[in-house]
Amino acid sequence: MSKVKPRGKVPKKATIDEVIEIKTLIRHPMHSGRMKDKDGKNIPRQIINSFKVDFEGKEIFKMKLEPSISTNPYIAFPYKAKKTGTFNFEWKDDSGNTYTMKRKMTVS
Amino acid sequence: MKTIKMINISRRNAIALMLGTAGYIMSSGIAFAGKEQVLKRIDEITKGKGAKELDIFLDLPEIAENGNQVKVNFEIESEMTKENYIKNVYILADGNPAPDVAKFSFTPDMGMCSATTRIRLSKTQNVVLVAENNKNEYFMTKSKVKVTIGGCGG
Numbered sequence: 218m219s220k221v222k223p224r225g226k227v228p229k230k231a232t233i234d235e236v237i238e239i240k241t242l243i244r245h246p247m248h249s250g251r252m253k254d255k256d257g258k259n260i261p262r263q264i265i266n267s268f269k270v271d272f273e274g275k276e277i278f279k280m281k282l283e284p285s286i287s288t289n290p291y292i293a294f295p296y297k298a299k300k301t302g303t304f305n306f307e308w309k310d311d312s313g314n315t316y317t318m319k320r321k322m323t324v325s
Numbered sequence: 326m327k328t329i330k331m332i333n334i335s336r337r338n339a340i341a342l343m344l345g346t347a348g349y350i351m352s353s354g355i356a357f358a359g360k361e362q363v364l365k366r367i368d369e370i371t372k373g374k375g376a377k378e379l380d381i382f383l384d385l386p387e388i389a390e391n392g393n394q395v396k397v398n399f400e401i402e403s404e405m406t407k408e409n410y411i412k413n414v415y416i417l418a419d420g421n422p423a424p425d426v427a428k429f430s431f432t433p434d435m436g437m438c439s440a441t442t443r444i445r446l447s448k449t450q451n452v453v454l455v456a457e458n459n460k461n462e463y464f465m466t467k468s469k470v471k472v473t474i475g476g477c478g479g
Contacts, residue, residue, distance in 0.1 A: 236436040249445070251422060272434070279430035280440075285421050287394045287443040294429075297405075297436025 221245050225306060227320040231298035239270070240293045243308050243316060249284035265290055267309045273302040298324045359419035363453055366417055366424045367465065376455050376463035383454050385468045392446040392472040400439040401456055401464075405431075411438040413457040420450025447475040 226240040243265060250262030268280040268290070278294050290308075306318040367376055384398040403411045410433045416426040429440050438456075446452070453467040 234436075249422075275434070277432050277434045280442075281428040281430075283423060283425045283427060285418060285423065285426040285445050287445050291441070291443050293441040295435050295437045295439055297434060299434075 221310075221314070221316055223306065223308060223316050223318040225304075225318050225320055227304055227322055229321070230323050230325065233298060233300075233324055235298045236295050237298055237322075238293060238295055239304070239320075240291070241268075241306060241318075242289060242291045244289050245308075245310065247284070247286060247288045247290065251284070263311050265308050265310050268292060269307045270294075271305040271307075272296070273300075274305075298322065300324050359421070359424070359450070362424045363417050363419040363451075366415075367453070367455055370415055370455055370457070371463040374461075374463060376465035379456075379464040379466060381454060381456065381464065381466040383452070383466050383468050385452055385470050387469075388471045388473065389446060390473045392448070392475045394443050395446050395470060395472075396441065396443050397452065398439070398441040399454055400437070403438045403458070405433050405436055405438060407433050408459075410459050411456050412459050414438070414440070415455040415457075416444070417453040417455065418444070418446060418450055419453070420448045421446065426452075446470055446472045448472050 221244055223243045224241065228237050231237050245265050246263065247265065248260045248263040250259070252260045254260050262284065264282060264284055264286070266282050268282065269276065270278040277296060280292060282290060301324045302322065304320045304322065308316040382400040386395065389395045397416065399414065401411050401414070403409065411431050414429040414431070417424045418426050426444050427442060431438055449471045451467045451469050454465060456464045
């Protein structure tokens with residue numbers, strides 16, 4: 218299994234009240250539990266099941282993922298810039314692993 | 326003269342038959358278990374209230390060549406203020422092994438209600454969007470996607 222690696226794109230600078238777009242992608246196989254490997258054995262379900270974004274400790278966006286979400290889940294969403302601060306992204310998978318990423322944004 | 330007339334009739338019959346067949350396929354489609362499951366899920370989500378059909382911007386390809394990666398984008402008109410905002414958006418699909426695809430939870434901080442992701446579709450089917458606002462009102466829309474190669478590893 219390739220290493221799970223989160224990536225994200227947040228504008229470094231924004232003006233007050235500007236609606237920015239945040240793009241994220243996490244490298245993950247998202248085994249739905251229905252696929253079979255080369256030997257015909259079932260690959261057990263292993264997916265990213267939740268995604269959460271905080272800005273300065275306040276939750277702004279949340280998503281629940283099901284096996285119908287593609288491999289390497291891509292998620293994009295808007296945010297209205299109000300002040301300078303840090304975004305905290307958090308992904309969780311079926312084994313209870315947590316993957317996090319931080320991104321700073323300066324608002325003027 | 327007589328033969329031409331006969332051809333005309335048979336053509337007409339042929340068209341009638343074609344329309345009839347199309348109608349039969351369309352009406353029999355409703356009986357799919359997947360659709361019933363999706364309706365059941367909508368009922369569960371809306372707590373029996375049902376969702377009002379609304380013209381929501383749901384961007385999906387008409388034909389998806391690869392069902393493994395189908396881009397979904399939606400945008401719902403909302404003030405996104407503390408008094409009036411879209412709280413949850415559910416994406417459901419009626420031709421996948423399970424009806425649920427994703428649930429998005431929005432907050433007024435986001436300024437607008439939109440999101441993009443990529444989903445798997447195992448065959449040609451309807452993708453349904455159910456939106457819930459902070460007043461517990463429900464809205465829905467759906468879009469049909471034709472899938473050439475399925476994407477659920479079935």
